[in-house]
Structure formats: structure tokens, C-alpha cells
Amino acid sequence: MRVxxxxxxxxxxxxxxxxIPAKGASVHGYQRSQDIGGKGxxxxxxxxxxxxxxxxxxxxxxxxxxxWIRQQLMNEPVTLLPTQPLTALSDTSLILHSADxxxxxxxxxxxxxxxxxxxxxxxxxxxxxxxxxxxQGNFSPEKTHALFSLAKSLGLITxxxxxxxxxxxVSCWPLVDIAVVNQHEAQQLQPRAVKTVVITLGSxxxxxxxxxxxxFSPAQPANAVDTTGAGDTFLAVMLASATxxxxxxxxxxxTHASHAAALTVSRHGTLQAFPTAEELAALLHTGGESAIT
Numbered sequence: 027m028r029v030x031x032x033x034x035x036x037x038x039x040x041x042x043x044x045x046i047p048a049k050g051a052s053v054h055g056y057q058r059s060q061d062i063g064g065k066g067x068x069x070x071x072x073x074x075x076x077x078x079x080x081x082x083x084x085x086x087x088x089x090x091x092x093x094w095i096r097q098q099l100m101n102e103p104v105t106l107l108p109t110q111p112l113t114a115l116s117d118t119s120l121i122l123h124s125a126d127x128x129x130x131x132x133x134x135x136x137x138x139x140x141x142x143x144x145x146x147x148x149x150x151x152x153x154x155x156x157x158x159x160x161x162q163g164n165f166s167p168e169k170t171h172a173l174f175s176l177a178k179s180l181g182l183i184t185x186x187x188x189x190x191x192x193x194x195x196v197s198c199w200p201l202v203d204i205a206v207v208n209q210h211e212a213q214q215l216q217p218r219a220v221k222t223v224v225i226t227l228g229s230x231x232x233x234x235x236x237x238x239x240x241x242f243s244p245a246q247p248a249n250a251v252d253t254t255g256a257g258d259t260f261l262a263v264m265l266a267s268a269t270x271x272x273x274x275x276x277x278x279x280x281t282h283a284s285h286a287a288a289l290t291v292s293r294h295g296t297l298q299a300f301p302t303a304e305e306l307a308a309l310l311h312t313g314g315e316s317a318i319t
Contacts, residue, residue, distance in 0.1 A: 066162055068259070286301050
């Protein structure tokens with residue numbers, strides 16, 4: 027089984043500030059790191075580190091940031107499509123990280139917007155029935171819906187993580203097999219008709235709903251220093267756990283995901299904070315207890 031992640035890839039600049047500034051405020055800070063980011067890239071990289079054959083369909087620009095992104099991805103087991111840059115500027119994210127471990131993120135979508143449905147469809151043409159298509163909220167509702175519609179016609183399993191949230195994503199639910207949302211997104215978008223729904227509650231854990239059956243999975247305790255990428259880690263490891271065991275999303279998949287997310291939040295940065303392939307292999311071969319020190 028292969029996973030296609032259609033979304034965005036960015037250059038993340040992480041800045042440390044004492045507190046997230048209020049409207050109109052000016053604060054001092056310092057740049058902590060520059061890293062690869064973007065929800066699409068985050069999820070694809072972690073899935074590939076789990077040993078899943080993963081294709082990231084995401085746009086990079088014809089600029090220095092795009093060149094840097096493509097160079098960095100050569101160190102990961104994920105395949106980037108398209109391989110050539112677009113004429114648009116590469117997308118960037120500005121991450122403000124406060125002293126209490128919280129964060130605020132500003133992300134551009136210029137390159138993601140330039141990736142049209144024809145190009146997306148072309149790179150999905152090689153998918154086989156039973157493969158997965160994963161999308162986030164970085165495309166327009168129309169583009170997101172069109173790609174999910176194509177995926178269903180190809181017999182793919184569809185996964186939707188509608189973040190950043192857009193009310194227009196409601197139209198996609200009939201085409202979605204697995205929804206992963208936080209409490210805010212669940213309240214706004216109401217994914218009740220979806221067969222498998224995972225509602226993440228941050229440090230409180232997560233609920234898995236499949237029809238009339240609801241299962242709660244507590245979060246793994248963690249010393250959180252940076253929550254950037256925690257949700258992407260959770261989703262990717264959850265899907266990898268289920269895929270590698272040849273079944274659907276279950277409580278063990280959520281447990282594996284929680285342990286992996288705990289590792290991510292205990293480290294600073296984005297890509298550099300994610301569990302390594304070795305750490306993920308050790309975790310996914312356990313019954314849920316942490317095999318990582």
C-alpha cells in the first residue's frame with residue numbers, strides 16, 4: 027500500500043518570543059531555526075520514516091527557498107512530486123514560539139495555490155485501489171473536493187485533516203473515509219457522516235468514533251517545549267500503525283501516535299523535532315508502551 031499526501035511544503039522560520047503578541051503589539055524575539063515544514067510535508071516525511079512508501083504532491087518555487095527545500099528532501103525517504111519547481115514563490119511559515127511552549131503560525135499558500143488540479147491529478151494517476159490519499163486544509167475547498175472525488179473514482183482510501191479550517195470543507199465529507207480533526211474543527215465542520223473520525227484533544231488525548239462505537243485514548247505524558255508539528259506527527263503515525271498492521275484505525279494506532287507526538291513536543295523545531303526512522307521502528311513494534319528513551 028502506498029500513501030499519497032497532497033498538500034503544501036514550506037520553509038519554517040521559528041522565532042522565540044516571551045509571549046504571543048496581541049494585536050498592535052511589538053515584541054522582541056530571536057530566530058531559533060530554519061527548517062522544512064508545512065502540514066503536507068510534515069505528514070509525508072513522518073509516514074515515510076515509518077517505512078511506508080510515500081509520495082508528497084506539493085509545489086516548490088523557482089527561488090532559493092525552493093532549491094533549499096528540494097535539497098533537504100533528498101535526505102528523506104519520501105518522493106516529491108512534481109520534481110520541477112513552479113514559477114511561483116515557495117511557501118513559508120513564520121512560527122512564534124512563546125516561553126510557555128505555545129505557538130502561533132503564519133503560513134503563505136502562494137505555491138500551494140499554483141498547484142492546479144490537472145497537475146495534482148496527473149501525479150495521482152499511478153495510484154492503485156486501496157492506496158491512501160491524505161489532504162489537509164491548504165488547498166481551496168473546490169480543489170480539495172475535486173481531488174477527493176478523483177481519489178474515490180480510483181478506489182483510494184481518503185483521509186482529511188482540514189487544517190487550516192474552512193467552512194467550505196463540509197462539502198468534502200461524503201468523499202472522506204477517515205477524518206482527523208481537533209475540537210474546534212469538529213465543532214465547525216461536523217464530520218458526523220464520516221465512517222472513522224478521530225478528534226484530538228491535545229494533552230488530554232483523543233477520541234476515535236466508528237459508527238456507534240467510541241474509544242478514548244489518553245495522551246502520553248510529555249515535557250512539552252514546542253508543540254509545532256505534534257498534530258502532524260499524531261496523524262502520520264496513526265495511519266502508519268494501522269497500515270503496517272494491515273487493518274483500520276484502532277486504539278493501538280492512537281496509542282502509537284500519542285507516544286510519537288510526545289517525542290515531537292519534547293524537542294524544538296519542526297523537521298528536526300520529529301522522531302527518527304529508528305525511533306519510529308522501535309515504537310511501532312511495541313504494543314503501545316514506549317520503546318524509546
